[in-house]
Amino acid sequence: MSVDLASRLSSVAPSATLAMAAEAAKLTARGVKVYAFSVGEPDFPTPSHVVEAANKALVDGATRYTAVTGTPDLKAAIVEATRRDRGYTITPDRITVSCGAKHVLFNLATALYEPGDEVIIPAPYWVSYPEQVRMMGATPVIVETTEESGFRMAPDELANAVTPRTKALILCTPSNPTGSAYDEASLAALFEVAAKGSYYVIVDEIYADLVYGGFKLASAGKVGQALGDRLVVVDGVSKTYAMTGWRIGWSISSPALAKALSVIQGQSTTNPAAVSQAAARAALLGPRASVESMRSAFERRRDIMVDGLNALGLACRKPEGAFYAFADVSSLYGLKVKQNDKEKVLETDDDVAMWLLAEAHVATVAGAPFGAPGYLRLSYATSDDDIRAGLASIGAAISKGAR
Numbered sequence: 001m002s003v004d005l006a007s008r009l010s011s012v013a014p015s016a017t018l019a020m021a022a023e024a025a026k027l028t029a030r031g032v033k034v035y036a037f038s039v040g041e042p043d044f045p046t047p048s049h050v051v052e053a054a055n056k057a058l059v060d061g062a063t064r065y066t067a068v069t070g071t072p073d074l075k076a077a078i079v080e081a082t083r084r085d086r087g088y089t090i091t092p093d094r095i096t097v098s099c100g101a102k103h104v105l106f107n108l109a110t111a112l113y114e115p116g117d118e119v120i121i122p123a124p125y126w127v128s129y130p131e132q133v134r135m136m137g138a139t140p141v142i143v144e145t146t147e148e149s150g151f152r153m154a155p156d157e158l159a160n161a162v163t164p165r166t167k168a169l170i171l172c173t174p175s176n177p178t179g180s181a182y183d184e185a186s187l188a189a190l191f192e193v194a195a196k197g198s199y200y201v202i203v204d205e206i207y208a209d210l211v212y213g214g215f216k217l218a219s220a221g222k223v224g225q226a227l228g229d230r231l232v233v234v235d236g237v238s239k240t241y242a243m244t245g246w247r248i249g250w251s252i253s254s255p256a257l258a259k260a261l262s263v264i265q266g267q268s269t270t271n272p273a274a275v276s277q278a279a280a281r282a283a284l285l286g287p288r289a290s291v292e293s294m295r296s297a298f299e300r301r302r303d304i305m306v307d308g309l310n311a312l313g314l315a316c317r318k319p320e321g322a323f324y325a326f327a328d329v330s331s332l333y334g335l336k337v338k339q340n341d342k343e344k345v346l347e348t349d350d351d352v353a354m355w356l357l358a359e360a361h362v363a364t365v366a367g368a369p370f371g372a373p374g375y376l377r378l379s380y381a382t383s384d385d386d387i388r389a390g391l392a393s394i395g396a397a398i399s400k401g402a403r
């Protein structure tokens with residue numbers, strides 16, 4: 001006889017992005033070449049100077065517990081990088097370093113949300129935001145945004161979603177999954193609404209260094225000064241520095257919230273790995289050439305991916321940042337296709353994603369788990385050649401379908 005799991009898990013969905021990666025891995029294990037447009041991590045290795053700094057740190061003894069919320073050295077590097085890259089000055093007592101930005105967000109959820117609370121999340125959203133809210137017994141309040149508005153939440157949409165129970169608003173800029181981002185005017189307009197409220201504003205800036213075409217991304221910490229202690233910025237090294245496996249992210253919050261996060265972390269994971277903290281410091285303070293060369297590669301790939309999708313009739317706006325294209329695939333609905341030798345009519349984004357994996361060997365993620373049925377998320381964090389070949393394979397699969 002099995003013993004029941006905690007009821008808090010009953011309404012929580014597993015990560016859709018990780019599920020697709022697992023399906024694709026099964027095909028790869030059978031020797032099939034899969035075009036990996038489902039991944040959420042840079043395909044580049046961590047820059048060599050970072051790896052060398054980590055090696056040296058290990059030799060020098062970075063093998064022990066550190067201060068729970070990060071070493072003074074890493075916090076000093078975050079202060080410097082925040083000034084340099086985000087344009088505002090912070091003190092170390094506002095920083096909490098955790099095991100990746102996802103862990104930061106989970107700790108924030110633990111510290112802030114409880115049953116009865118509402119958390120406003122614009123859709124399309126990153127899959128973990130509503131699930132973390134649900135895990136705490138709180139209620140995600142999803143606000144639809146449209147492609148026409150660049151998937152950005154308008155000030156009146158925020159105002160209409162606020163209730164006396166609103167505990168937080170979560171924004172992601174540039175966004176996973178749409179790549180949309182807020183410039184200063186659009187973020188300031190939202191913050192003007194938020195300034196009148198009494199809820200936290202959590203801004204996930206994990207993709208902030210990956211913006212293209214000269215887009216001027218608003219820095220929440222700079223634009224949101226009037227929000228005072230209600231503003232929380234989430235950041236990390238995973239995406240900018242190709243360091244997903246090192247697991248370092250951080251929040252910038254009020255000192256009081258940072259203390260609460262320290263209590264949660266002190267009773268759960270304790271500090272993030274000592275060697276990873278040393279590596280993150282080297283990334284933040286080291287040479288910038290590798291950051292720019294990865295960013296410019298993503299910009300080139302964005303254009304190949306987005307132009308290619310539009311040429312196939314899969315409408316896709318050109319995103320300002322991150323490394324995802326978000327394509328409207330509803331034009332494929334009604335197409336009669338063969339999938340694993342069986343006839344099938346495509347009716348949902350999930351149908352399209354599963355068919356593309358089986359027949360075109362292209363791994364994508366369906367839009368529904370991001371709160372956007374009818375769309376597919378296609379990551380371009382893969383080689384130019386694979387993007388071109390994967391697009392050709394999608395085109396060939398579509399042309400075999402019938403109306």
Ligand SMILES: Cc1ncc(COP(=O)(O)O)c(C=O)c1O
Pocket residue numbers: 040099100101102103126172175176204206236237238244247248249
């Ligand atoms: C929007 C967003 N926030 C946070 C994260 C988590 O990043 P980390 O590797 O720092 O946990 C991701 C990773 O996919 C993400 O897309």
